[in-house]
Amino acid sequence: MESCAFSVGELPIAAREDEFALVERAKTEPAAMAELYRQHYAAIAGYVRRRIRDPHHSEDVIAEVFLAMVRYLPAYRNRGVPFRSWLYRLATTQISRWARRRRRWAKRQLDEIGEPADSATLENRPRLDSELVSLVLLSLPSRFQEVLHLYYVEDLSLAEIAQVLSKPMGTVKSRLSRGRKLMRVRLSAKGYLND
Amino acid sequence: MTENIDPLVQVFGLLKSRSREREAPRSDLEERMMTALVERQSKATTRRRAALALVACLAIGGTGFAAGGGVEKLKQWFGMVELVSPDGQSQTYSLQGDELSDNHGSKVGELTITPAE
Numbered sequence: 138m139e140s141c142a143f144s145v146g147e148l149p150i151a152a153r154e155d156e157f158a159l160v161e162r163a164k165t166e167p168a169a170m171a172e173l174y175r176q177h178y179a180a181i182a183g184y185v186r187r188r189i190r191d192p193h194h195s196e197d198v199i200a201e202v203f204l205a206m207v208r209y210l211p212a213y214r215n216r217g218v219p220f221r222s223w224l225y226r227l228a229t230t231q232i233s234r235w236a237r238r239r240r241r242w243a244k245r246q247l248d249e250i251g252e253p254a255d256s257a258t259l260e261n262r263p264r265l266d267s268e269l270v271s272l273v274l275l276s277l278p279s280r281f282q283e284v285l286h287l288y289y290v291e292d293l294s295l296a297e298i299a300q301v302l303s304k305p306m307g308t309v310k311s312r313l314s315r316g317r318k319l320m321r322v323r324l325s326a327k328g329y330l331n332d
Numbered sequence: 333m334t335e336n337i338d339p340l341v342q343v344f345g346l347l348k349s350r351s352r353e354r355e356a357p358r359s360d361l362e363e364r365m366m367t368a369l370v371e372r373q374s375k376a377t378t379r380r381r382a383a384l385a386l387v388a389c390l391a392i393g394g395t396g397f398a399a400g401g402g403v404e405k406l407k408q409w410f411g412m413v414e415l416v417s418p419d420g421q422s423q424t425y426s427l428q429g430d431e432l433s434d435n436h437g438s439k440v441g442e443l444t445i446t447p448a449e
Contacts, residue, residue, distance in 0.1 A: 171362055179356075
């Protein structure tokens with residue numbers, strides 16, 4: 138597997154204290170807010186772009202994430218969870234909102250791709266590339282999309298995913314397992330994966 | 333021995349091929365955030381001022397009410413007992429605790445309430 142796209146794991150204690158102090162200042166000071174934004178922009182923007190491949194929609198969602206950060210920062214409390222996890226939770230919420238709206242469209246797009254038994258359309262069937270994988274993923278319920286993406290694309294551990302989604306580890310495991318099954322079924326139905 | 337490889341690792345690997353270069357923060361978004369922060373702070377200040385004004389009004393009103401004998405009036409309002417005889421004559425007593433006093437403040441008896449059997 139590739140190296141982590143982002144890390145939400147443990148920071149050294151001193152760094153965590155510095156980060157928490159910066160977050161506390163950002164609740165009222167524009168300069169600290171700007172600093173926080175600059176520190177986390179690349180990671181959050183990258184995550185959003187990898188999930189939402191459309192550049193136009195990505196821009197909108199990235200803006201929504203950081204505006205939500207301004208809105209909800211006063212409610213942020215340090216409970217030992219890295220600030221970045223909290224930020225990824227905001228991003229995941231905004232992405233899932235977008236994904237729910239796009240799911241029907243993704244299903245329609247997939248329906249147009251021929252079934253393996255249909256030899257007439259099979260020849261014109263697109264090859265399995267990133268766009269198609271993204272389309273299949275988008276056709277799943279968003280609770281499975283987010284776990285699958287965080288696990289397989291962002292390379293997060295189950296514990297880190299539980300932190301980002303603020304869900305118990307058991308829930309994350311169960312969603313990953315069910316998401317895998319659904320993904321395999323959809324890909325097999327189109328002949329892209331042998332069951 | 334064959335290794336059990338998760339086929340989805342390869343499938344999702346396709347989504348990782350996108351560039352992972354660090355992109356520079358957008359200045360227009362930073363400006364929008366600063367505007368949103370200022371708006372949020374100004375709303376919070378307005379709410380805090382309104383809450384303080386309400387507390388001050390209640391404190392001033394309460395103090396004025398107490399100073400003007402309002403508390404005593406309230407006590408009387410809740411502590412008056414009026415007894416009406418069958419011929420229509422009424423007598424008012426003030427009630428403090430269990431003690432009944434007449435208009436001159438002299439104790440006339442005690443009020444005991446017992447549940448009906």
